[in-house]
Amino acid sequence: MIQLKDVEKVFSGKTEVHALKGVNLEITAGEIFGIIGQSGAGKSTLIRCINMLEKPDRGEVWVNGVLINSLNPKELREARKGIGMIFQHFNLLSSRTVAENIAFPLELAQESKEEIQAKVESLAKLVGLEDKLHSYPSQLSGGQKQRVGIARALATEPQILLCDEATSALDPETTTAVLQLLQRINQELQLTIVLITHELAVIQEVCDRVAVLEDGLVQEVGPVVDVFTKPQTKATQRMLQGFLTPKLPTELGDPNNTLLRLTFVDNKVHQPIISQMIRTFQVDANILFGRIDQMKNASFGTLLVELSGPSLKIREAVEFLRENQVEVEVLS
Numbered sequence: 312m313i314q315l316k317d318v319e320k321v322f323s324g325k326t327e328v329h330a331l332k333g334v335n336l337e338i339t340a341g342e343i344f345g346i347i348g349q350s351g352a353g354k355s356t357l358i359r360c361i362n363m364l365e366k367p368d369r370g371e372v373w374v375n376g377v378l379i380n381s382l383n384p385k386e387l388r389e390a391r392k393g394i395g396m397i398f399q400h401f402n403l404l405s406s407r408t409v410a411e412n413i414a415f416p417l418e419l420a421q422e423s424k425e426e427i428q429a430k431v432e433s434l435a436k437l438v439g440l441e442d443k444l445h446s447y448p449s450q451l452s453g454g455q456k457q458r459v460g461i462a463r464a465l466a467t468e469p470q471i472l473l474c475d476e477a478t479s480a481l482d483p484e485t486t487t488a489v490l491q492l493l494q495r496i497n498q499e500l501q502l503t504i505v506l507i508t509h510e511l512a513v514i515q516e517v518c519d520r521v522a523v524l525e526d527g528l529v530q531e532v533g534p535v536v537d538v539f540t541k542p543q544t545k546a547t548q549r550m551l552q553g554f555l556t557p558k559l560p561t562e563l564g565d566p567n568n569t570l571l572r573l574t575f576v577d578n579k580v581h582q583p584i585i586s587q588m589i590r591t592f593q594v595d596a597n598i599l600f601g602r603i604d605q606m607k608n609a610s611f612g613t614l615l616v617e618l619s620g621p622s623l624k625i626r627e628a629v630e631f632l633r634e635n636q637v638e639v640e641v642l643s
Contacts, residue, residue, distance in 0.1 A: 312503050313338040313361060313471065318370035320356050330356040331367070332527040338505060340470075343497050345518035345535065346507040347550070353527040354507040358473050361505065362394045363387055375470065392420070395464030399476035401456040403448040409435065409459050410444040416466045434462040438492060454485035461492065465500075472496070474506040478513055490517045511554050515539065515606050523547045536609045540574045541638055566643070568597075568619040571629070574638035575612040584635050585616070592628040594620035615642075 313336075320331040330353045338344045348354050359365040360372055363379060372380050379390055403412050410431050417427045435441045438458040448456055457477060464472060474493070478486040494517050497504050506518060514521050514535055521538050523530045523546055530546040531538055542548045575584070589596055600615040618625050632639050 312340040312375065313505070314371075314373040315357075315360070316371040316373070318357075318360055318367045318372060320353075320360065320365060320367050330527055331360070334370070334527070334529055336522060336529060336532065338503065340503050341497070341501055342519040343493070343504045343506060343517050345514040345521040346505065346524055347509065347511065347514050347521055348524035349509060349550070352524040354509075354524055355475055357524065358475055358505060358507050361471075361473060362391055362396060364396075392467040393469050394471045394473060395467065395469035396473040396475065397457065397460040397464050397477045399479045401448070401453075401460050401480075403456055403459055403463075405448050408445050408447055409440060409451070412448070412459050413462045413466055416463060420467060430466060434465055437465070437496070438462045452485070453481050454488055457481065457485075457489050458492065461489075461496070465496070470503060472502050472504045474504060476508055477506065478510070479508065486513070487516070493517060511539075511551065515604075517607060519607065523550065536576055536606045536611060539606065540576060540611055540613075568617045569625050569629075570599075570642040571614075571616045571618060571632075572640040572642055573612075573614040573616055573632065574640075575614075576636075576638075577609055577611075581610075582635075584632065584637060585614070588628050588631055591631065592620070592624045594618050594624050594628050 315334050315336040318331050318334040319329075322328040322330055334357060346354050346357060356365055360367050361374065363372070367380055371378055374390065374394065377390060379387070382390055404415065407415065413431045413434055414427050417430060422430075431444070432441070435444055438461055440455060440458050440462065443451065443455060448459070451459070472493075478489055481489060490513065493504060493506070496502055506513070508514065518535050520533060521535050522532045523538065523544070525546040530544045531542065538547060539551060539554075542551055585596060588594070595618070597617040597619070598614060599617060601613070603610065603612040605611075618628060629639055629641070
């Protein structure tokens with residue numbers, strides 16, 4: 312669906328900024344793909360290269376088998392009809408009603424009044440704003456404004472929806488509602504969604520796969536549950552520090568004991584593996600921290616456990632955990 316090959320982007324000025332440094336990325340049709348990174352990582356530049364709001368200085372951007380950065384202006388305008396976009400600050404036209412904001416891209420496409428009215432009503436119903444069609448943006452809450460932005464982005468029936476920090480200006484409850492709407496749109500319309508954010512919880516809640524971006528480079532890509540529970544790079548580990556497990560104090564437990572961080576995924580969350588380990592190897596286990604959570608469709612659990620007992624028995628207990636597909640990190 313979307314493929315970036317060696318994409319680079321440099322912004323010139325008093326100080327040259329190398330925003331993207333040879334980015335390679337593949338996003339498959341129908342998935343919700345997250346791109347996460349701190350401010351200045353290059354996230355917004357990357358997503359804007361997909362619809363050519365920013366043209367790469369080097370590299371290729373392929374969308375639906377088309378090399379999009381080779382298109383002339385007319386071809387690019389046509390290609391952009393298949394790529395909707397929503398923004399952090401909504402970008403609504405204050406002098407237009409909800410209906411008129413949703414209709415705007417349809418007017419630009421010169422569709423008939425009858426077609427526009429039918430589409431506007433259908434989209435307003437999809438995003439839950441059928442009772443706000445005659446309201447102005449100043450009369451809406453932040454969540455309602457973002458719903459208008461989503462409806463407007465869907466007006467041209469795109470196959471791809473780009474979300475540029477779409478929930479960053481919203482409170483937690485409204486964020487959850489907007490994310491649920493995006494999931495429903497993804498499922499009902501079979502839309503490919505690319506979502507950039509600096510919020511780990513947003514990626515955890517709705518994304519199938521995630522790319523970690525730092526200093527203009529893709530550091531790691533994979534299913535969210537794998538990247539979040541088994542980070543392979545220092546950049547990802549730094550970003551996740553304290554998210555799934557608390558930051559450890561310098562002094563924790565008995566220094567003579569063995570401290571483990573255990574990660575359980577899917578059905579392992581619901582199995583009594585710890586109690587089986589204690590009975591089988593006759594070691595004592597002190598649980599210092601525990602958390603069970605949901606990562607889109609996958610359950611995962613994290614435990615900090617202090618083991619005490621004979622060294623041989625502890626080694627056997629650790630091996631038992633690993634044999635049962637529990638991710639084990641020996642902290643001390």
